[in-house]
Amino acid sequence: MSGPDGKANGALEVDPDRLLRLEAQILAQRRLMMRLIAVSGLAQDLEAALAERDTFAGHDEDPGLIPDQAFALQAALAEENRRLGQELAGVAAGLTAGPGR
DSSP states (O other): OBOTTSSBTTOOOOOHHHHHHHHHHHHHHHHHHHHHHHHHTOHHHHHHHHHHHSSOOGGGGOOOSSOOHHHHHHHHHHHHHHHHHHHHHHHHHHHHHOTTO
8 A cells, every 4th residue: 555655655765875874883883882891801791691692591492483573583682692792702802912913
């Protein structure tokens, strides 16, 4: 069903330039966050906390053939926690390697 402008109701227009800017902002903030955490001395504690959250517990491990949206969000969060932990480990290792790495 179309609206008065001929577009499907509820459809979002995606501006590729805006998406690129948003992605760049998120990436820059993520890199800064990782570096701040690594220099704070809390990297190992945070890595351990993220490792605890990168898998599901109990019945959440088997969502069935077609996972629902809640499971999809949980799976995405678990994957992002895993990536953050790996990235943090890499940043922390780079800082401890010193300038001659």
